[in-house]
Structures are given as C-alpha cells and as structure tokens.
Amino acid sequence: MKSVLITGASRGIGRATAIRAAREGWSVAVNYRTDRIAGDATLAAIRDVGAQAVLVPGDVTSETDVARMFREAESALGVLTGVVINAGIVAPSLRLVDMDVDRLRRMFEVNVLGAYLTAREAARVLLRGAGGAGGSIVLVSSAAARLGSPFEYVDYAGSKAALDTLAVGLAKELAEDGVRVNSVRPGIITTNIHASGGQPDRAERLGSGTPMGRPGLPEEVAEAIVWLLSDAASYVTGSILDVSGGR
Numbered sequence: 463m464k465s466v467l468i469t470g471a472s473r474g475i476g477r478a479t480a481i482r483a484a485r486e487g488w489s490v491a492v493n494y495r496t497d498r499i500a501g502d503a504t505l506a507a508i509r510d511v512g513a514q515a516v517l518v519p520g521d522v523t524s525e526t527d528v529a530r531m532f533r534e535a536e537s538a539l540g541v542l543t544g545v546v547i548n549a550g551i552v553a554p555s556l557r558l559v560d561m562d563v564d565r566l567r568r569m570f571e572v573n574v575l576g577a578y579l580t581a582r583e584a585a586r587v588l589l590r591g592a593g594g595a596g597g598s599i600v601l602v603s604s605a606a607a608r609l610g611s612p613f614e615y616v617d618y619a620g621s622k623a624a625l626d627t628l629a630v631g632l633a634k635e636l637a638e639d640g641v642r643v644n645s646v647r648p649g650i651i652t653t654n655i656h657a658s659g660g661q662p663d664r665a666e667r668l669g670s671g672t673p674m675g676r677p678g679l680p681e682e683v684a685e686a687i688v689w690l691l692s693d694a695a696s697y698v699t700g701s702i703l704d705v706s707g708g709r
C-alpha cells in the first residue's frame with residue numbers, strides 16, 4: 463500500500479491532490495492548520511473513492527507539530543513513500559517599500575521555514591521508513607518564483623523561489639537513497655488563496671490575460687503532482703515543472 467502526507471490539504475490544490483492521489487490507490491494523510499470542517503470534508507471525499515485517510519492537523523512552522531504529523535500519519539497508514547509540501551500563504555498586494563517586518567516574517571516563516579521543516583522530516587522518514595526503497599517529495603512552488611510578482615508580493619515570489627532551489631539541492635542529496643524531489647510551479651489557479659490575499663476575483667481577472675486565456679483548476683495541478691509522486695516519473699528528480707497555462 464502506498465501512503466502520502468499532503469500539507470495544506472483541506473482546500474484548493476492540496477485537497478484536489480489528495481482526492482486524485484486517492485483515486486490512484488494512495489492512502490492519504492491530510493494536514494491543515496485551522497479549518498477542521500474543511501479537513502473533514504477532504505477526508506470524506508477521499509473515503510468516498512474507497513481509499514484510506516487520516517487527518518493530521520498541525521502548523522508547518524512548528525517543528526513539534528511537523529514531527530507529530532508524520533508520526534500520526536505513519537501510525538495510521540503505515541510507511542510513507544510520498545510527501546507533498548503544499549501549505550502556503552499569500553498576503554495583500556503591496557510594494558516592498560510598504561511591507562512591514564511582521565508580514566515579511568510570517569511569509570517566510572510559513573512558506574520557507576514551514577516547507578524546509580516538512581522537507582527535512584520527509585527526508586528522514588522516507589530514508590528510514592522505506593528501508594532504502596525511497597519515495598517521492600513534491601514541493602508546491604509558484605510561477606511567481608520566476609515572474610517576481612512586482613506590485614503584488616515580491617516576498618511571496620522569493621519564498622517560492624527558495625522551494626525551487628530546495629528541490630534542486632535536496633534531489634541531489636537524496637538521489638542515491640532512492641528519494642526523488644521535484645517542484646511544481648502552478649500559475650493562476652482558482653482557489654480561495656486569492657481571497658485570503660484580499661483579491662477574491664484575482665484568478666478570473668488575471669487568468670483571462672494568460673496565453674491559454676483562463677485560470678487553471680486545482681485538479682489540473684493535482685494531475686502533475688500525482689504523476690511526480692508515481693513510479694511513472696521514476697527518472698525525474700530535481701525538476702521544476704510549470705503548470706501555468708503558458709504564463
């Protein structure tokens with residue numbers, strides 16, 4: 463049985479990935495931070511497709527929480543061979559000159575420190591747990607990493623660039639141990655993250671100006687993530703895959 467832990471799986475891209483993975487036969491550990499109702503809804507959707515699932519709530523910025531999430535996932539589902547590092551935040555649009563230090567600290571705490579702590583635990587667990595059989599780690603970055611997000615959130619863009627760099631470096635550290643590490647860069651995807659940054663209409667507004675003329679769906683990103691998790695991507699590591707409709 464293959465088992466995957468997905469951070470930030472109560473909504474959006476994480477939730478779509480959880481359901482897609484379940485359809486491919488993965489057991490899924492669903493992490494979220496605050497929204498228990500949304501977490502329960504993802505759990506029910508996974509069980510609806512006949513897969514095993516468990517909720518592993520926790521804040522990815524807490525070293526203790528992250529370690530506990532992995533322990534709970536393995537005790538409920540068995541050895542993990544997949545981890546999707548998806549939890550992330552945005553913030554209201556501002557130029558860098560107007561950003562205060564609390565905002566910058568929070569952005570890098572969740573998106574960078576949270577991802578690094580999760581990746582470190584993932585590496586420990588995949589190396590140890592699979593007894594050398596390894597597994598796959600997928601980081602959810604953003605097209606912002608190469609676009610820079612001027613006048614919106616250059617802090618967010620930089621935090622995502624850190625994840626691309628982590629994928630490249632960690633892939634080299636773990637390759638001989640059979641653990642693959644890749645990054646997916648979504649473009650403008652229809653989820654509630656835009657409302658949390660104060661722009662509920664952002665995906666529709668900016669999506670129409672992209673080469674494909676529309677925003678992407680969380681399910682379209684999930685497809686790429688689940689492929690990278692799978693053995694079908696057995697020779698893919700250290701890669702950064704754009705899922706951005708040509709943007």
Ligand code: NAP
Nearest residue numbers: 470472474475494495496497521522549550604651653655
């Ligand atoms: P979303 O709908 O806002 O969902 C975010 C998820 O992350 C929720 O499950 C949330 O759980 C969780 N989360 C936030 N902070 C957390 C923390 N400290 N610890 C644990 N979980 C936490 O976001 P989304 O649009 O699906 O985005 C998912 C990922 O894709 C993010 O990394 C985002 O940067 C990236 N991305 C999104 C887009 C896009 O256009 N949507 C584009 C490029 C990249 P709670 O609600 O319980 O806090």
